[in-house]
Amino acid sequence: MTITAPRLGATSLLYESSKPRNIVNRGLTAVAAMFSLIAVLPLILVLIYVLIKGGASIHPRIFFELPPPPGLSEPKGMGNAIIGTIAVTAIGALVSIPVGIGGGIYLAEMGRTTKFADAVRFGVNVLSGVPSIICGLFVYALVVNTRVIFGESFTAVAGGISLAVLMLPTIIKTTDEGMKLVPHELRLAAYGVGASRFVTITRVVLPAAIAPIATGVVLAIARAAGETAPLIFTCLFSPFWPDWERGLGLLAPVATMSVQIYNFGVMPFETQRELAWAASFVLVVLILGANLLARWLARFTAR
Amino acid sequence: MLSTSEYLIPGSLTHRAPMTANNLINTCLSFDNVTISYGEFEAVKNVFIDIPRHQVTAFIGPSGCGKSTVLRCLNRMNDLIPSFSLRGRVTFEGQDLYAPEVDPVEVRRRIGMVFQKPNPFPKSIYENIAFGARINGFRGDMDELVETSLTKAAVWDECKDKLNENGLSLSGGQQQRLCIARAIAIEPEVILMDEPCSALDPISTLKIEETTHELKKSFTIVIVTHNMQQAVRVSDRTAFFNAEAVEGSDGKVGYLVEYNTTEKIFNRPQQRATQQYVTGQFG
Amino acid sequence: MGAGSGPARFTLRQKTPSERLVDQGFVHLTRLLASMVGVVLALIFLTVLLQSLFQGNLSDIFDAEHGIWHGVHSAANEDTLGLLWGALPEFGLSFLSHTRWDPVRDIYGAFPSIYGTLLTSLMALAIAVPIGVGTAVFLTEDYLPEKIRTVIGFMVELLAAIPSVVLGLWAFFIMEPFLRQVLFLPAHHLLGWIPFFSAVPTGPNTASAVMILVVMVLPIITAISRDSLNQLPIELRQGAYAVGTTRWGTVMQILVPAAISGIVGGTMLALGRALGETMAVTMIIGNSTNFNVSWFSPGGTIASLLANQFGEAEGMQVSALYYAALVLIVMTFLVNVAAQWIVRRLSLRYE
Numbered sequence: 023m024t025i026t027a028p029r030l031g032a033t034s035l036l037y038e039s040s041k042p043r044n045i046v047n048r049g050l051t052a053v054a055a056m057f058s059l060i061a062v063l064p065l066i067l068v069l070i071y072v073l074i075k076g077g078a079s080i081h082p083r084i085f086f087e088l089p090p091p092p093g094l095s096e097p098k099g100m101g102n103a104i105i106g107t108i109a110v111t112a113i114g115a116l117v118s119i120p121v122g123i124g125g126g127i128y129l130a131e132m133g134r135t136t137k138f139a140d141a142v143r144f145g146v147n148v149l150s151g152v153p154s155i156i157c158g159l160f161v162y163a164l165v166v167n168t169r170v171i172f173g174e175s176f177t178a179v180a181g182g183i184s185l186a187v188l189m190l191p192t193i194i195k196t197t198d199e200g201m202k203l204v205p206h207e208l209r210l211a212a213y214g215v216g217a218s219r220f221v222t223i224t225r226v227v228l229p230a231a232i233a234p235i236a237t238g239v240v241l242a243i244a245r246a247a248g249e250t251a252p253l254i255f256t257c258l259f260s261p262f263w264p265d266w267e268r269g270l271g272l273l274a275p276v277a278t279m280s281v282q283i284y285n286f287g288v289m290p291f292e293t294q295r296e297l298a299w300a301a302s303f304v305l306v307v308l309i310l311g312a313n314l315l316a317r318w319l320a321r322f323t324a325r
Numbered sequence: 326m327l328s329t330s331e332y333l334i335p336g337s338l339t340h341r342a343p344m345t346a347n348n349l350i351n352t353c354l355s356f357d358n359v360t361i362s363y364g365e366f367e368a369v370k371n372v373f374i375d376i377p378r379h380q381v382t383a384f385i386g387p388s389g390c391g392k393s394t395v396l397r398c399l400n401r402m403n404d405l406i407p408s409f410s411l412r413g414r415v416t417f418e419g420q421d422l423y424a425p426e427v428d429p430v431e432v433r434r435r436i437g438m439v440f441q442k443p444n445p446f447p448k449s450i451y452e453n454i455a456f457g458a459r460i461n462g463f464r465g466d467m468d469e470l471v472e473t474s475l476t477k478a479a480v481w482d483e484c485k486d487k488l489n490e491n492g493l494s495l496s497g498g499q500q501q502r503l504c505i506a507r508a509i510a511i512e513p514e515v516i517l518m519d520e521p522c523s524a525l526d527p528i529s530t531l532k533i534e535e536t537t538h539e540l541k542k543s544f545t546i547v548i549v550t551h552n553m554q555q556a557v558r559v560s561d562r563t564a565f566f567n568a569e570a571v572e573g574s575d576g577k578v579g580y581l582v583e584y585n586t587t588e589k590i591f592n593r594p595q596q597r598a599t600q601q602y603v604t605g606q607f608g
Numbered sequence: 609m610g611a612g613s614g615p616a617r618f619t620l621r622q623k624t625p626s627e628r629l630v631d632q633g634f635v636h637l638t639r640l641l642a643s644m645v646g647v648v649l650a651l652i653f654l655t656v657l658l659q660s661l662f663q664g665n666l667s668d669i670f671d672a673e674h675g676i677w678h679g680v681h682s683a684a685n686e687d688t689l690g691l692l693w694g695a696l697p698e699f700g701l702s703f704l705s706h707t708r709w710d711p712v713r714d715i716y717g718a719f720p721s722i723y724g725t726l727l728t729s730l731m732a733l734a735i736a737v738p739i740g741v742g743t744a745v746f747l748t749e750d751y752l753p754e755k756i757r758t759v760i761g762f763m764v765e766l767l768a769a770i771p772s773v774v775l776g777l778w779a780f781f782i783m784e785p786f787l788r789q790v791l792f793l794p795a796h797h798l799l800g801w802i803p804f805f806s807a808v809p810t811g812p813n814t815a816s817a818v819m820i821l822v823v824m825v826l827p828i829i830t831a832i833s834r835d836s837l838n839q840l841p842i843e844l845r846q847g848a849y850a851v852g853t854t855r856w857g858t859v860m861q862i863l864v865p866a867a868i869s870g871i872v873g874g875t876m877l878a879l880g881r882a883l884g885e886t887m888a889v890t891m892i893i894g895n896s897t898n899f900n901v902s903w904f905s906p907g908g909t910i911a912s913l914l915a916n917q918f919g920e921a922e923g924m925q926v927s928a929l930y931y932a933a934l935v936l937i938v939m940t941f942l943v944n945v946a947a948q949w950i951v952r953r954l955s956l957r958y959e
Contacts, residue, residue, distance in 0.1 A: 035420050035435070037428035043854050044428075050856045051751065057742035061830055062760055064823040065767040068778050124641030132635055133642075144948070145645040151877075151944035152652060152937065153884020155911050159918065159933050160652045167665035187648055194645065218627050220634045241769070248771025251886040251911070255918055280773050284887060287777045302774045309769050317762070402846060407750055434852030444843035447866045456861070457851030504847070511851050 069306070076303025079296040089261055089277075089286070095293045100301055102263050106178065106276040107305075109264070110257055111247045113182025113272070118189040119239060125190075126197020126235075131223050143198075150191035157184045158252035166256055171273065178264075178276040181257030185249060189242045196238025200231040233322040240319065244312030248305050250280040259285055279305050353378040353515060353545045354399055359413035361394055363406065367571075368394050369579040372413070374564055381537060381546045383556040383587065386566035387607065391579025392549045393441075393519050395566070398422075399547065400436040400517060401429040417515075434461055437513035441520040443500035445492030445507070450475075450484050453492045453503055457511045470510055478506035479536045498529025505536060509544070516540065518548040522555065534559050553603055556587060563590040565599045656937060659930035663692040663923055694927030696934070703931055709897035709913075711921070716928035718910065720899040722935060725909040728814060728889065729882035732821035737875055739822075740829030744871075745859055747830075748837040761834065768827035776891030779820040784812065784892060787819060792904055807902035812894035814907035820888045825878035832877065836870025837863060869954030876947030880940045886911040910936040 038044065087099025125142065133139035161184035166175050204227050212222040228235075257276045264271025279301040286294035286301075354376040361369045369391035376382045384392040394403065401422060403409045415422045422432055445453050454471045463470065471488070475481035480502035484495065492503055501521055508516050518537070522530040537559045540546060550556050556563050564584040568577040583590060583599045594600040601607055655666065662669050662680065669676050669691060680691045682698070695703065695716055706717020743764070747757050792809035799805040809815070840863055848858040864871070894906020895916045908916075910932050918929050 035417070035422070035427050035431045037426055037431070043430075043857070047854050047856045050859075054742045054746040054749075055751070057739045058746045058760060060739055061743040061826055062763045062767075064826075065763050065770070067782070068767075068770055068775065071778055071782055072774060121641045121644050124638045125644060126642075128635075128638035128642035132638055138639075139642070142642045142645055145649050147948055148941060148944055149645055149649055151880045151884075151940050152649075153886065153911055153940055155884065155886040155914050156652065156656070156933055156937055159914060159930065160655050162918075163655045163659050163666055163930070164651065168667040170667075187652075190645065190648065194642070219631045220627075223634075244769060248769075248773070250771070250773040251915060254915065280771060280887075283771075283773045283777055284891070287773075288780065288891065298777060302771075302777055305771055306774060309771070310766065313766055313769055400850065402849065405750075405842070405846065405849070407754070429849075430852055430854050433849055438846075438850035440843055440846060440850070442843055444841070444847040446844070446847060446862055457853070460851060460853050460857060507847075507851060 072299065072302045072306045076299040076301075076306070079300040080303055084297070084300055088263065089282070089297055090293050091261070092289065092291055092294070098293055098297070100277075100279065100282060100297050102260065103277040103279045103282045103301060104304065105264060105271075106257070106260075106278040107247055107280070109178050109272060109276065110181040110185060110253065110278055111243060113179060114185030114189055114246050115239075115243055117183060117186035118193055118242070121186075122190050122193025123197050123235065125194045126201065127223060127228070129194065129198040130201035131219075131227065142194075146191045146194050149187075150195070152187075153251075154188055154249055155251040157187045158255045160184070161187070161252065162255040172269070174268070174273045176256065176258040176275040177269075178257050178272045178274070179269075181253045181276065181278070184252035184256045185246045188249060188252060189246050192242040192245070193239055196242075197231075197235050200234030200238065201227055203234060204230045233319050237316045237319045240312050240316045244309045244316075248280055248309060250278075250284050253278055253281050254284065257281075351377045351379075353418065354547070355414075355416045356395070356398075357414040357416065359395070359398065359411060359415055361391070361398065361403070362410050362412075364408040366574070366576050367578045369566070372581045374581065374584050376545065376547060377562070378545050379541060380561040381541050381548060381559050383560035383563045384547070384549045384566060385551070385553060385556050385563060385602075386579070386582075387568065387602070388551065389577050389579070390566040390568040392564075392566045394579070396517050396519055396547060396549045399515070400433045400438055402433075402438065404429055434511065435513050436515040436517060437508035437511060438517040439501070439504050439508050439519065439521045441523055443497055443504050443524070445495070445500050445503050447491065447493060449489045450492050450495070450503060451488040453507050454510045457507055461511045463511075474506040474510035475503075477509055477536070477539065478502045479532050479539075480506060496529075498525045498532070501525060501529065502533060502536065505533065505540075509540065513544065515545045515547065518546065520549050520551060523551065530555070553591075553605075557591055560587045563587040565590060565594075565596075565602060567598050567602070653937065656930050656934050657696075660694050660696040660927055660934050662694045663927050692923075695924060695931040696927070698924070699928070699931070703928070704935065707899040711917075711925045714924045716924070716931075718913070718928075718932045718935065720897055721908050721910045721913045721932060723899070724814065724893070724907045725883055725911070725936070725939070727903075728817045728821055728893070728907075728909055729879055731818045732825055732882050733875060733879055735818070736822045736826045736829055736878065740826050740874075740878075741833050741864070741871060743826075743830045744833035744837055745864070747834050749855065749859070761831075764827045764830050767823070768831070772824065772885065772887040773891070775820055775823060776888035779816060779823075779888060779892045780812070783819065784816040787816065792816075796904055803901045804903050807900065807905035809904040812892050812906055813904050814893060814900070815903040817889045817893040817907065817909070817912075818903070820892055821882050821885060824885060824888060825882050828878040828881060829871075829874050832874025833867070833871045836867035836874070839870075840866055869951050872954065873947050873951035876943055876950060880943040880947065883940050883943065884911055884936060885909075886915050890915040 084099045084101070085104060086101050087097040088102055089100055090096055090098060129139050129142060161180055165171060165180045165183060169175050171177055171179055208226060208230060209222055212226040217226070257278065259281050260275045260277045264276060265274045268274040282301045283298045287298035289295065352375045356372045356374045359372040360367060372395055384396060386392050397403045398411060398415050411423055417432070417436065420427070446456060448456065451471055454474050455467050458467065458470055472481060475484065480499055483499055492500065495503060505521070522533055525533070534555065537546060537548065548559060562585065565582045566579050567582045568579045571578050583594060583596045590599060591603050594603060658666065658669060662676070674690045676691055678690045680693055682693050699716055703716060703718055704722060705719050707719045708715055708717050709720070710716070747761055788809050792815060796805050796809060844862060844866060845858055848862040853862070889909055890912040893908055893912050895908050895912055896906035897908055897913065900907055914929055914933055917925070921929055
């Protein structure tokens, strides 16, 4: 190999648009831009349709009335489904948040590098990959069909349990990762003044990691509120108000907005379809709000 | 000791190094009143340097004086920073590098670069060399090119038996020499080195300095270093940069203090700041 | 108080027994909570396995009087009290290959559903991976100002948060009728001689399910690919530029190969999601248990079969559905394990 002396003007430094590599570059840029457009297009279309079609059916009365019997157009509401979604999601959150945060604390603080922790992390990944319909079938077999909850079969509680199974891996993972972000010096400082492990974790580390954990929990709840597959065989559906005498309505089948969309959406009745779009509207607004809240929380972490 | 009145005002035109006629003809790269800004803040201002062909030119100065920034102007690496902007003219063989019709890819094919941190591609050692050559349309014997490039970079003996191993499996010093080999494999006219030894042990540093001596026969080399001994050992000419605080902000702006032969910069500096710096009084 | 009385002012200089107890209890409690993950996983697997092995609900299976303890009978001797074998022992592996799903005669073969699951998921990936990776590249390059890219990234993430049932509703009323006119019908007219396009698209079909799956897995692939590309050191790009590589040369030959572990991991994760996706698919696929070669005729997946039939199933059909669920669990499990393995295996190389 001989390296020649400066090749003055050997090649021009100027941009030549007809060079193959420049043509390829422009082509690929155009393709990537088009792909990005395709990626955001569905969201825009879904949002537009849900907000227009659902928004048209939004009226204060839908929050206070029941859905009509098939074929009729009165009354026109979904108050029962809104209550149901809140109740079922709340049960799911109440079960999964303590378990998930506790488990996450174990992974991040107690057994960070133990074999057991690695196994749990593996299990968390597997559990988060379990299809949601399987969760429904599992809770159906374990809780609904065996009538272990006060002899009741389909209940809001069963629905809540299956949502809890879905939320659990997300909450464990965010707790684990959120607590790992807390600098180790902070723990040493707490131990340094003689704080016990319990005090260090609950009073120092957990508060320091609260923003990412809260972000994860908010997103998990938002996701659970829109879940349908685990609910159709666990809390079924009900066109009525919750029966307060059956465990405040929690020990009875209950309507939820997501199942309402599934049940009403494909019915041949206009009012039911409108209610399906209205429920979509409420759910989407709820989830948009939760995501914005999560972003706002995440900004706290950045500071 | 020079009297204060003899010192020139930093950043003014007058302290431009005197160039002989011969030097001017041999100018490869030149800065003509270059000011570099990031967003609204000026990072380096009013730089004038003519870099001669087939010599090693060193940029020295305290950290934050913008010497790396100036270096990166020469192959348009600063284009990667969104807020970057440049005033003045940077010319290469008479061509303004920042003219709108210039293709930065062409610029980088003729002005190679070695970075502060070794950055081999996550590919085999062989591919690390062959990749750039292939990109540049090399049509010769690739095996031979790989061998000569690695030999020139003084790393052939250490990796001739593991050419198919990942470039990242080498030690830091070997990785850096691999990066030098990668840079010379594409036969650029200029090689820019941005503190190539800052992350290396003394032995690797020595090897790279030897390599640099060897390379200047074929290439024009511009090297940024914060190690003054290194500048003395490898360079023919030296540019000393300094930084001053900007009033009303907590930022600093860099400027060229003095540019001359290395011998003069270190033995008979014209500027007090240069003298203080090369004698280790600050920096 | 003088300096000498120091110790007396700190009554807790020595750790009290109760404090130690709290500490130990806390460790055990968190370990217990962490192990809940394993307990739930084991329960899910065991429950589904038991239900596919035997007919009847779990309390019947373990009933003291006519549970599993009194022997298990096949459906032939129905006069005997006791437990009946379920779909797993009854149909064995032929369940996977038989194409007939007949609740009236109690004959169950899940091949059409398994085929539908794999077909829809793999086709969705084939479409979504190039789009997702392309979008990720576009979002990590500096074509657009940072702010606009952040907004696009956020919108893609939002798409992942839209409930599957809402997407299903949208797909049923808006997407499918639209695609039928602009894509499916022209494709049928043009390529109808190919078996895959042979049926006349008239409503919910397999192709629509593929499309809605693309919409659902796209955010996963985009987000994970973008994160892996963002995590690459800037030096890598500088190195590539310094040898005169063009922007797309850098992307295709340096950046994407270096980020491949994350991209493949994200793709596998997306595959797992697509295999188990239920609501949107159920609403748009047409729910046929017959085997159809054409993508324009109604089809089904395991998940849609479960969502569609489980509510009205009885006896052997319930067990057959649980058997199908077991197949789905195994499929998603394998994909998820493969994803984790790939991420770990490939990422070590590029450390």
